[in-house]
Amino acid sequence: MEIRVENLTVRLGGVPRVDRVSLALRPGQLVGLIGPNGAGKTTLFRALAGLREPDEGAVVYDGRPLSEIGRRAVAKRLAYLEQSSEAHWPLRADHVVALGRLPHRRFGRAALPGDAEAVDRALRAADAEAFRDRPMRALSGGERARVLLARAFAVEAEWLLADEPVAALDPSHQLGVMERLAETARGGMGVIVVLHDLTLASRFCDRLVLMAQGRVIGDGSPEEVLTDAAAATAYGVTLARAAVGEEALVAPWRRIGRHP
Amino acid sequence: MSEAPPYGALVGALMALVVAAFVASVTVGYAAVDVGGAVADIFAGRSSLGALVLTELRLPRAIMGTLVGFSLGLAGAAMQGLLRNPLADAGVIGVSGAAAFGAVMAFYSGVSATFALALPIGGILGAGLAVALLYALAGRGSATMTLILAGVAINSLAGALTALALNLSLNPYAAMEVMFWLMGSLADRSLSHVQLAAPLLVVGWLMILASGPALDALTLGEDTAASLGFDLGRVRLLLICGTALAVGASVAVTGAIGFVGLVIPHLLRPLVGGRPGRLLLVSGLGGAALVLGADIGVRLVGVRPELKLGVVTALIGAPFFLVLLWRLRREA
Numbered sequence: 060m061e062i063r064v065e066n067l068t069v070r071l072g073g074v075p076r077v078d079r080v081s082l083a084l085r086p087g088q089l090v091g092l093i094g095p096n097g098a099g100k101t102t103l104f105r106a107l108a109g110l111r112e113p114d115e116g117a118v119v120y121d122g123r124p125l126s127e128i129g130r131r132a133v134a135k136r137l138a139y140l141e142q143s144s145e146a147h148w149p150l151r152a153d154h155v156v157a158l159g160r161l162p163h164r165r166f167g168r169a170a171l172p173g174d175a176e177a178v179d180r181a182l183r184a185a186d187a188e189a190f191r192d193r194p195m196r197a198l199s200g201g202e203r204a205r206v207l208l209a210r211a212f213a214v215e216a217e218w219l220l221a222d223e224p225v226a227a228l229d230p231s232h233q234l235g236v237m238e239r240l241a242e243t244a245r246g247g248m249g250v251i252v253v254l255h256d257l258t259l260a261s262r263f264c265d266r267l268v269l270m271a272q273g274r275v276i277g278d279g280s281p282e283e284v285l286t287d288a289a290a291a292t293a294y295g296v297t298l299a300r301a302a303v304g305e306e307a308l309v310a311p312w313r314r315i316g317r318h319p
Numbered sequence: 320m321s322e323a324p325p326y327g328a329l330v331g332a333l334m335a336l337v338v339a340a341f342v343a344s345v346t347v348g349y350a351a352v353d354v355g356g357a358v359a360d361i362f363a364g365r366s367s368l369g370a371l372v373l374t375e376l377r378l379p380r381a382i383m384g385t386l387v388g389f390s391l392g393l394a395g396a397a398m399q400g401l402l403r404n405p406l407a408d409a410g411v412i413g414v415s416g417a418a419a420f421g422a423v424m425a426f427y428s429g430v431s432a433t434f435a436l437a438l439p440i441g442g443i444l445g446a447g448l449a450v451a452l453l454y455a456l457a458g459r460g461s462a463t464m465t466l467i468l469a470g471v472a473i474n475s476l477a478g479a480l481t482a483l484a485l486n487l488s489l490n491p492y493a494a495m496e497v498m499f500w501l502m503g504s505l506a507d508r509s510l511s512h513v514q515l516a517a518p519l520l521v522v523g524w525l526m527i528l529a530s531g532p533a534l535d536a537l538t539l540g541e542d543t544a545a546s547l548g549f550d551l552g553r554v555r556l557l558l559i560c561g562t563a564l565a566v567g568a569s570v571a572v573t574g575a576i577g578f579v580g581l582v583i584p585h586l587l588r589p590l591v592g593g594r595p596g597r598l599l600l601v602s603g604l605g606g607a608a609l610v611l612g613a614d615i616g617v618r619l620v621g622v623r624p625e626l627k628l629g630v631v632t633a634l635i636g637a638p639f640f641l642v643l644l645w646r647l648r649r650e651a
Contacts, residue, residue, distance in 0.1 A: 130549070145539075147403040148403075
C-alpha cells in the first residue's frame, strides 16, 4: 500500500503545525521522520493514521482518500505506536500485546486462531518475551517501551508508524529495535519512525524526512538530508562526522548561537 | 503477584454466589414463611399467605436487588474503564444525582401521590435529562476531561436542586419521606417496579457489555484505541447512554445506593488481570451479590425503622475501601 500526503495542512489552535506537506511513502524502506521539538512530526503521524482530520489537503492510501476508508479498515492496514503511551491498568505484558489483535476481531471478543502466534512473533520481534507474564507495572521504562512496540508489531499491518520507539531504551536495545525495524521494512512492510537520535537515524534509515516548523525541509537519503546546513537550520547544531569501517557516523556536536 | 484465576471459573463462582444470595434473600424476611410450601402453592395456583408474601414482597425485592446491584457494579466498571480512573462510578457523569432529583420532583410536585410509578418515571426522566445536558455541554467529539467536568457540574446542580426542593418543602414529613427515599431501599418494591425498570436496565447492560473490547483498547490511551479501529465518539455514546439507562432506572426505583459501583470493580480488578473488558460482567455479578447481601443484612439486623440500603452499602463499602487503599499503599 502506498501512502500519499497531498498538500496537507493541520492546524492546532489556529496555528498550522503541519504546513502544506506533500510526501509519497512506499513500503520496503525504513523511513526516519526527524526534526526538532514542535516541528509537527507527531501531528503528521496522527494525520497519517487518520486520528486527526486534515484542515486542508488529504492523506491518500492507494489512491483512496483516508476520509473515505472506515476506521476499522485503516486499523488493519496501519499500526500506530503512540509517543510515550502507558497502560492505565495493571495488565500483564502479553495481554497488552494481544490488544494489537483487536482490529482483526469481528464484533464480540473471541480470540482468533492465529492470535496467539501473532502475539508470540511480536514479543520476539521486540525482544520482550522474557517478561511476557509480568504485569506492566513491574517492568522498567525500557521494558514497557518494548512491550508497547510489540503491541504495535502484533497488528501485523502493512504499515507501522512508531513515534520515538527507542527514546526510553538502553543502547543495546536501541540497536536491537532499529535493526528489527530495518529488517521489517526490508521484508516489505512500510515503517516510518520518529527519531531524535541522528546517529541512529543516519545509520539505520533508508530515507529521512526532515521537518521544521511544520514544513518538510529535507527528504532523501541520510547523506542528502543530514547536511551541515540542514542541521544548522533545523536544529541549530553542528554535526560531527566520522567513518567507522564502511559506515558513516553522524552526531550532533555543538549548538550554534541561540536556537528558538 | 498472584495469578488471576481462569475467567470462566470466576464468572461461574460469582454466578453461584448471586444465585445463593438470591435464594437467601427470598428465604429471609420479617414474617416466618415456609418457603418450600409457598413455592408449591404458587405452582399449584393456590393462594396462601406464604405465596402472597413470596410474590408480592420477597421476590420483587430479590429480583430488584439483583438487577440494581448488577447495574451499579457494571456501570461502575464501565465508567472506570472509560475514564481510566479507579475513582469513577456512575456518579461522575451526573446520572445518579439527576435521577434522584427527578424522583424528588415527582414527590415534591405531588404527582407521586396520583400513581405508583410516578416516582421511578420521574427518576428516569431526570437521568435522561442529565445525558442530554451532558452531551450538549460536552459535545460528541469531546475529550474525557470535559465529560468528567460536565458530569461533576450536573451532579452538583442536581444535588443543589434536590436540596432546594427539601428546603422549600412546607411539610416536614414530606421532606423526611424524601430524605429516607434518597437513602435507597429495596423494601416495598413490587413486580410492576421490576417491569418498569427491567427493559431499560437490560438495554443499558447490552450497550455497556458491547463496549468491552473498546475499553480494553482504551487501556493504552485514546489515540491508540482509535488507531485500533474504535470510534471513540460512538464508544462514549454507548457507555454514557448505557450507564444512564442502567443507573438512572436503578436509582429511580430504589433511590441512591452508593459505593457499589466504586468498590466492586476495585475488589475484582486483580481477579481479571486488570482487563477492563472482562471486568464488566464480573463487576455486575459482584454488585448483585453485594446488594443482595446488604439487603439480607438489613432484614437480619431487624432495626426499626429499617436501615436504608444505601446507608448499609456505604457503611460496609467505605471502611472496606479504606482497608483496600491501606493495603495498596503498603504494596506500593
